Amino acid sequence: MTDFLYPFIDGEERDAGALLEDLARSAEAKAAASDDLRRTTLDGLAGQLDAAATEMSARFVAGGRLFAFGNGGSSTDAAAVASLFGHPPSGRPLPARSLAADPAVLTALANDVGYELVFSRQLASSAGATDIALGLSTSGSSVNLLRAFEQAKRIGALTIGLAGYGGGSMAQAGTVDHCLVVSSDSVHRIQEAQSAVTFELWRRVQRCLVEGALDVD
């Protein structure tokens, strides 16, 4: 009886057919947009991906390890990157781990030194000059990622940042050796494209290691 207050919400709607059709159409449109974004992103970043993968391979050959990190959904994407490099479906397993994997470490650092330092403190204690720091953010401006890249740069690690929108602060910071930007303003579409980007990085690193392209240096 309050329909006059909310004329746009129809509490008496009973036929789900129209909604189901709308939902399916919407899913198709979003899937097509995701597909386009993933393809154009990989095309646009091809040169940067080659360069980043070549340097990553050099670090792995030198005994380096990959540290991946991000917040929220991006932390799960970081875990997926670590898992892909460490336990690949094919090719050579490489040392990689996520810096968000251990709740004791994460909550201790967040509680005692502040959330903005949860990743940088771990890099300070674990990472060295041959290692790789890879951070994922959709905004590109997460403060704890920026701090982590500063720390990684200080110790000479290779820094790789994935960002959306225009790259955010990550693109301006001067601490990210390879800033891979997905040009979109939808968090979900950015994350999907970032998964495609990290998968391509992994593929290229594996190819580099097999082809021994790094012996040239």
Add this chain to the structure above:
Amino acid sequence: MSQWLDDQPVAVVSAELAFAALALARRFADGATLWCWSPGAPEHAQHVAVEFVHPVIVGTRALPAVAVADGDATATLRTMARAGDALVVVSSGDAAVSGLLKRTEAWGMTTIWMGCGPRPEASSADHLLWLSDDPQARHDGRLVLGYHLLWELTHVCFEHPGLLREPSATEGPTCTTCSDEGRMGEVVTSQGDDATVRTACGIETVTTLLVGPVAPGDLVLLHAGTAITVVDG
């Protein structure tokens, strides 16, 4: 040409996603918790859960969702899940998943199985959302797209409150679910020729004369107060 669903018609998966999203929204409207499990790749379950718990779109309703740890999902869900809850499994085809999904029927859960790679039987879950036959879809963004879409579509359903009530909802003294023949039950205790079993409608006492001795945890098919088959769980 879509790379997303290169090996099957896009329309089919989209329609399945739409049905699953509406079913999930209806469960949430009734107070359900969404349990998320991705054996071997816990990050996917965590990603699904965080989408619902902490939506990226400001003003979108936060919904109860929990990632189940990789270990013994059966033991965890047996104690934690309530009848009416929902379970989304993100995984490739897997015997452990099929086993758990038989059991969740006895617990009264609505199940969604999303994955890629070799396709399981359609009857394995209430909603089977198979995104691609290509196992690579797990790594290259297509699987992530699948669960993002499930979240996005579920929230669209909340804009249609009139459709959030189950058309065949339980009304009156009889449970429509339980009037079906061959309901699944999980044995809680057994004594002599009787057993206490958990079903979608609660705890019931049934006779086990036809199947012989049963043990706690056994899955049994029930009909008219009688266990008629022991099911491999």
